[in-house]
Amino acid sequence: MPEYKVVTSKIDPKDAVIVSAENNQHIVTQAKFALSFKGKEAKVGQVFKFKCLLEENQIGLTQVMMNKLGVTEGEMVTLQSVGRTISKSFSLIKQRITQPGKIFTKNEIDQIVSDITLDNMTPLEESVFLTSQMLQEWSIGEVECLTKARARSGETINWGETVIFDKHSLGGVPGNKVTLLVVPIIAAVGLTIPKTSSRAITSPSGTADTMEALGCDIEFTIDEMVDIAQNIGGLIAWTGGLNIVPADEKIIRDVQYPLGIDPEPMMMASVISKKIAMGVKFLVLDIPCGYGTKVANLDTGKRLAHRFSELGRLVGIRIESGITYGSSPVGNAIGPALEAREALTSLKNSLEAPHSLVGKSTSLAGILLEMAGKTIPGTGQEMAYEILNSGKAYKKFQQILEAQNADPDLKPADIEVGSATYEYLAPQSGYVVEIDNKVIVRAARAAGAPMDKRAGIYFHKKKDSVKRGEILFTLYSSNEKKLAAAEAELVKGDLPVTIEGMLLARE
Amino acid sequence: MPEYKVVTSKIDPKDAVIVSAENNQHIVTQAKFALSFKGKEAKVGQVFKFKCLLEENQIGLTQVMMNKLGVTEGEMVTLQSVGRTISKSFSLIKQRITQPGKIFTKNEIDQIVSDITLDNMTPLEESVFLTSQMLQEWSIGEVECLTKARARSGETINWGETVIFDKHSLGGVPGNKVTLLVVPIIAAVGLTIPKTSSRAITSPSGTADTMEALGCDIEFTIDEMVDIAQNIGGLIAWTGGLNIVPADEKIIRDVQYPLGIDPEPMMMASVISKKIAMGVKFLVLDIPCGYGTKVANLDTGKRLAHRFSELGRLVGIRIESGITYGSSPVGNAIGPALEAREALTSLKNSLEAPHSLVGKSTSLAGILLEMAGKTIPGTGQEMAYEILNSGKAYKKFQQILEAQNADPDLKPADIEVGSATYEYLAPQSGYVVEIDNKVIVRAARAAGAPMDKRAGIYFHKKKDSVKRGEILFTLYSSNEKKLAAAEAELVKGDLPVTIEGMLLARE
Known part of the structure; x- marks a missing residue:
């Protein structure tokens, strides 16, 4: 714990001039000033004046703010006080809260997503939006609009003739290294599964963290990712490295993470908008259910599976869900290196693998194999198990390791x-x-x-x-x-x- | 619009050392650091380092922060990173949102009010609390607990044997200078009505602003207020000058004002907790109803009147409501000086007063006169009108002007x-x-x-x-x-x- 000697701050926040609005740790409850330059405007909540740093007529702007305004050093900007401003979107959100029976139109949802993406809504306004989603049922049509609007906020990948498969977990279960088995099983039969995964936010390891523990690169450009997926059928990249669905980032950072909330409409739109952007056509969804997960009981899980499948139909993705047992960890290992060891061990020799890991991986992979028509309904898991057992999945995983610049002959014991x-x-x-x-x-x-x-x-x-x-x-x-x-x-x-x-x- | 020359900011928010967490315009979405001194701790979200101002081992703290920690210049404090922290109250709030049938216990509400008062909740958390109140019905018992917990957060006035009367409007109607007529009418019959009023927040004039336009002092200590009320029966003071119900101030400033929301449970608790603190025993409530007010139609107004009366019963205040027409301004004047003129004119000669102003003032005053047993039911308004017409109300108002250090012989035309x-x-x-x-x-x-x-x-x-x-x-x-x-x-x-x-x- 570093110790500091106290002096009275020589900076009085009531003074004017260095502007900083980009501080992640703070949010502006009330924009107090508007900075403008050639018709562009940026709202800021904080203005400091430091006589030791600046002359009377100078304003210090962060690089982010300079980019936002399109201004360079030495140019003149104007600074103006503004009153309370409430975003156009927030009026719509209040209407939906207070008017019985009101649901959002497509245009209204487009406006809200645009205001989130362009930073026109304050985190306070966003938190009202998210809270209302926890208490008001959304129609599937509204979720569809939200999903599509978010998908449009970033890049979309064009795969040409290649059909894209994917697996996604709603999370909440520690030790869930299932992706590391599902991806090579699916890619081993010639299907294409370019999986993007997140780093851990509140868990001990995200799939991206586990891949790094194997020595893999996880940051790829879209072109690099497409190239690897077209060549070997699969890879496991970090979602954050690709510019897909940027509308997500701000609201997660400013509101969802600090509050630890993830309401259903936003969660569904967040998952499926990324799948649209990735060009996915067939998706198996893992819905962990039980104590500590997002889904408390089987009925809730079934309802959610049904809504996902309906949403998929509306946006052109075939979605099937596996509702899985989530009250205990998957496998025996938790944490990036330990999970990497366990996944590699299981791929090399499925007899050494924990039952819960093999069972869950092969059942999810089995659903995808059946959806792809690789086998008749009811036999997918058996086929997945055979691919794993035969060593074909391991061989595919070695190709993936190599493509992601790791050692394809890595031994579990090498992982420290x-x-x-x-x-x-x-x-x-x-x-x-x-x-x-x-x-x-x-x-x-x-x-x-x-x-x-x-x-x-x-x-x-x-x-x-x-x-x-x-x-x-x-x-x-x-x-x-x-x-x-x-x-x-x-x-x-x-x-x-x-x-x-x-x-x-x-x- | 002041113009400034742009220079790249020499302050990098990622550096460490000057701490400022007291900036009203910003709120901490995520406390990133904890400052501690002799067992006291303060969470802060923002740490700047300015080499031009401070030496390596120095930390600059604002005076507010120094008071909070009880530290003086030259003493040593420690600064430590902290992870995501969610207040205890916020877990309770999430439970009420997500668990069907869950309502708050008294202890839970005490915890929440304490966390709001002691600044342990972030504005983001508070906005979730307020939004949930817009969408979830509160039991009257919960509103009672919230009201009492807030009343305990500040001072309570002991009036001894004196019975206190009051009039309160839920607001939303421009030109509503009714208080300036009701207070002298009630005080003229020997009742005690120490009215506290707010300044305008979103309207063109609050009652406190209008009193200032008459040349009145409006800031009094509790002792001064009690003294005036005991001597002449009435006064109109500014609520903000008294330390009653401080729990209100922070959440209004940080959340309710920027978002423009005022959900029913919080609104009811805010109004009635101040009445408890003021020692009020009989209250007439003005519920303006119609376009632009808080109450859209008569049914909603009646329901709200019923809830207020129930809440009053639980906290020992007799409450009757007048649901009033709120779709047009009251009287002809809007704005502090114009309203002051109109009120003074109406008190001096009720025949020159606008019908809507006299009608509303006498009907509300009449309800209080009946509650006080000064006249039989059904005749209160007539009695109020007689007090106004006879000049007794004006004479009492002259005493109030004098007690609040204004000219008792002020003429309406003197008000510029x-x-x-x-x-x-x-x-x-x-x-x-x-x-x-x-x-x-x-x-x-x-x-x-x-x-x-x-x-x-x-x-x-x-x-x-x-x-x-x-x-x-x-x-x-x-x-x-x-x-x-x-x-x-x-x-x-x-x-x-x-x-x-x-x-x-x-x-």
Whole structure:
């Protein structure tokens, strides 16, 4: 904890002149000034004057602001006070909230997406928009308009004759390295599956992080991605590296992430607009269901699957969903390096793979194989399992590793994991009945994951019987202090692992 | 419009060290750092480093931040990065949004009000709270808890044996100078009515602004206010000058004002918590109803009146409501000086008063007189009218003017109005059927009201027949440019005044 000596700030925010509106950590609740240059205008909320840095008639602008106004050093801009301004979109949003039966028209949704993309809405206004989505049902037509408007905000890939397949998970389950098995299985039969994945936002590892732990490059231009996908059928790239659906970025950063909310219409539009931009035609959707995921129970999962399939029909993508068990981690490994090891081990020898990982990967891949007509309905999973077992999926994965500039002969043991470890022992004998994903995720993140790729958790026992004192799981970190912080997470609230017959509380 | 020469900003927001978190114009979406000193902690979102101002180990703090931490110049503070933090209250708010049937407990509401008051919630979180109130019905028990929790956040006045009466308007109608008549009518019969009023936020004049236009002091300490009220029975003070219900201020400034939203549970709690703090026992509530007000129709008005009366019962205040016509301005004058003139004229000689002003004032005062048992039910308005007509109300108002350090013998013509004027003429003959409050308010504010006390609008014709070319109303301002801006408001959208038989559009 760095220490500083206090002096009274010589900067008075009430003074005028250096303008900064681009600070990610702050948002303007009320634009107080408008900067203008040759007809372009930018609203700003903050104006500082630093006499030690600037002369009386000078204004210091950040590079981002200069680009926004199209102004260069030495030119003159005007600065003007403005009153309270409410975006046009916000009036529409208030109407939908207050007028019974009101739903958005296509033009209204276009206006809102445009205002989000062009930074005409404040985060406060955006949070009202998102909150209303948590409380008001959207028609599928509105979701369609939102999806299409967002898809138009960025680039769209033209694949020519190539038919694009994809797999997407709604997330919320730790250890979900399923993509690393599904992509090579699908590509191994000659289908094209250019998968784009995110880095972890709130989880211990995103698929993009796990690929990096394998030594892969994950940032590609669209041309590079198309080239690899056309040549070998599959790759796993980082979504953030491509300029697809920029409308997403600002609202996620300013509102969804800080509040931890992801309402259904926005979530559906966010997923499917990216698929439209990517040119996807067949999509298998993984809907994890259960404690800690976005979908509390099977009925909610089925309803969501139905809405996705309807949305897909409206935008020209065939979508089938697999509702999967999400209350426990997938496989035994959590964290980038540990998950990379487990995925590679499973591809090389499926007999060494955890049942939950192989089962989930082959069932999702099976759905895609059936959708593609590669096999008759009901036999997809068997076919996927055969592709995995035969080593064809591993061979395809080696091509992917090579295309993404990693070592195709990488061994699982070559992937280094944290040297600071802590073993969590069974407090009594019995049967493991529950693993609390939220506690496990907090501990893995406290240990350093995903930034520390070597940090994470490895389960030795999941749905097994254990004897008192046996190791349930091992915590890994590159840093002793972080390991201690992760240990602290394990004892402060709910139990990470519950064993049948345990007395949970006595009061 | 001041012009500035652009230079590239020499301040990189990514650098560390001057901390400012108190900037009203910005809000922290995500606290990025925690400053701590002797166990006290303050979250901050913004850290700048200015090498020209500070040495390497120095940190510049604003005075507000230094007070918050209890630190003085030269002492050492620590600065630490923090992850995403979501307030305890926000988890409760999310639960109420996502869990069917969930309502808040008293403890949960206490937690939320405490988090708002102590600045533990971000404006983004607060906006989710307010938006959910627009879409989810609150039980009256929840509103009661919210009201009581807010009342506890500030001072409460002890009046001893004195019974306190009050009048409150939910607002939304321009020209509503009714308080200036009701207070002296009630005080004239020996009742105590220490009225606190706000300055205009979005209207052309608040009651506090109008009192200032009469030359009155409006800022009093609680002791001064109690003293005046005990001596002469009434006064009209500015709410902002008293430290009652501070929980209100932050959320209004950060969220309600920028978004222009005022959801029912928060609005009810805001009104009634101030009445609790003021020690009010009998309250007449003015619920203006109609286009442009908060209440769209009579049914909504009745429902709201019922909820207020129920809430009053739960917190020990007897509340009766008058649902009033709110689609046109009250009286003929809009803007501080013009309204002050009209109120004073009406008190001096009720025969010169506009019907709408006298009618509304006496009916609301009549309800209070009946509640106080000063007259039998059904005769309150008659009694109020008699007090006004007899000059007793004017005599009481002269005492109020004197107590608030104004000239008790002030003449209406002494109150100066703007010298820049514009006359709006009837475009055709007919009957005035509609005055558009929103257009009128925009024009009066563009003319300078309420900051320019002399700015405003005076109607020569309201529900009258007019001849083409007759003056419908006069715009006043102290400033020719602002007058021109106000004129522009009159022609850019809807018509300010509609005359029967007008062809509104031909397309």
